[in-house]
Amino acid sequence: MKLGIFNEFMGLEKNYIDACKELDIEYEVIDIISCNWIENIKSSDCDGYLVRPSYKKDAWKRMYDERMYYIKYISDKPVYPVYNDIFLHESKKNMAYWLQVHDLPHPxxxxxxxxxxxxxxxxxxxxxxxxxxxxxxxxxxxxxxxxxxxxxxxxxxxxxxxxxxxxxxxxxxxxxxxxxxxxxxxxxxxxxxxxxxMIDVKHEWRMIKIGKSYFGHQKMKKGKFHSGSGKVGWVAPPEQLLQMTQHICSQGNFSSMNIDIFEDFHGDYYVNELQPFFGAYNDSQMYIDGKPGRYLSKNGNWVFEEGYFCRNACCNLRVLDFIEQLEGPLAEEANL
CATH class of the missing domain: 3.30.1490 (Dna Ligase; domain 1)
Known part of the structure; x- marks a missing residue:
């Protein structure tokens, strides 16, 4: 098994590289930014490709959207996440259209x-x-x-x-x-x-689904905004939000998705953001009563499993999920 890792303008592919090293998975970095990107893909012998699209500039975003679209004509190898997810990434317009089409609650x-x-x-x-x-x-x-x-x-x-x-x-x-x-x-x-x-926001929740793992925490406010505050409330997410996250990801067939959700003062929920990637600087994206862990959905119940599952900005989980898609289940006790 060998995975290709597409490079990125700001070097964000490093999280995938570190994840592959920790999981002892062979990898190759492929220059997707180069004018010769098509030949770079054709000459690789990878079983699939890991993508971490750029987010800072519109030109970078457009480059990834364009080149990811044409990969299906260059190679029959899968890409993680898939093109439809990448198309949503860092585009307020695309996200708004998707939420409207699927009749999901949003501002x-x-x-x-x-x-x-x-x-x-x-x-x-x-x-x-x-x-x-x-x-x-x-x-x-x-x-x-x-x-x-x-x-x-x-x-x-x-x-x-x-x-x-x-x-x-x-x-x-x-x-x-x-x-x-x-x-x-x-x-x-x-x-x-x-x-x-404008929604009168009581809380903003960051809900995450990667593979079979679910996480959630509050995004605390700094000044006018919750987003980018760097402040986190390690509060157990309500079961309704876990179910909402599961429903949205099922509708979009999302493997890796962060869903930021507003909660207003009436207890209603609104999707504010859909992003396959997000800033993750903690090795756990959820703490319940001080314990790091994740939720798994088993037989209709939400089961908490203790542990640190978000190494390398959650890229260990993404790599394992991709490998499971490529060749079947990989032992859960692998070095997450």
């Missing part, structure tokens, strides 16, 4: 490609406050709360082309290691805009 979302339609919505139909979200951006980067019409109109006018040729676009801002905020001038958004209804 109402409006994606406009027509400037006049967007302005009419703001002037005559919108209920404030709203949330503006750039299509690409983790850790709440670029997200804005909109409380007045003029704020929304200014964003619309920035994003859409003027005079038939001029467009300044919308640039997200990022803090440098020196604490200074700088605009990401090479990653502007043009000619579409996304608004979302």
């Amino acid at each position: 109402k979302t409006w994606v406009f490609y027509n400037k006049e339609e967007a302005l009419d919505f703001i002037e005559n139909k919108a209920c404030f406050p709203l949330v503006f979200k750039p299509n690409i951006g983790s850790y709440s980067m670029g997200v804005k709360y909109i409380s007045r019409k003029h704020q929304a109109k200014r964003l619309i006018n920035n994003v859409f082309t003027k005079y038939g040729f001029y467009n300044s676009g919308y640039a997200k801002w990022q803090k440098t290691k020196f604490g200074l905020s700088v605009p990401l001038m090479d990653d502007r958004q043009f000619n579409y805009i996304t608004f979302q209804e």
Whole structure:
């Protein structure tokens, strides 16, 4: 068994490399970014390919979407996660469409490609406050709360082309290691805009499903946002959320999926994010009464199993799940 690991602009494939080393699985890093990416895949002798798509810039996201689409014409070897999951990754638009198509509870979302339609919505139909979200951006980067019409109109006018040729676009801002905020001038958004209804959030839950393993914890708030706060509430997720996660992953046939879910003050749940990959810096993504572990669904019951299952940003679990798909069950007591 030999796995191919596609490289990534920021070196995030390292988690897969470390996982394969720990699990003693042969691997090869394949340059998917190169102009010669097709030949690189054709010349490999791997049994399947592990993907960790880039997330920071729209151009990087588009490159992965394009090249993952054409892999089926180059090789008959499977890719993990599959293309449909990668297509959802770090795209607010794609995620919103998927949730609408599958009739799942989520904050109402409006994606406009027509400037006049967007302005009419703001002037005559919108209920404030709203949330503006750039299509690409983790850790709440670029997200804005909109409380007045003029704020929304200014964003619309920035994003859409003027005079038939001029467009300044919308640039997200990022803090440098020196604490200074700088605009990401090479990653502007043009000619579409996304608004979302604001949910009065009591809690935000991060629910995770990788293979047969389920995890959950609270994302604590810092300032205006839960996302990117770095604060975690190690609280046992309600059974309803485990069932909701299982249902969503069943509908999408997801092998690896993080689902961020808002809980409002009425106890209703709304899907806020769907991401095959997420920031995971702890070797466990769930602690119950101080004990690390995971949930398994057995005979309709949720069974807690103690242990550290999230090594290398959960990539050990992903590698094991992929191998199980390729050749059948691998011993659960393997070095997770």
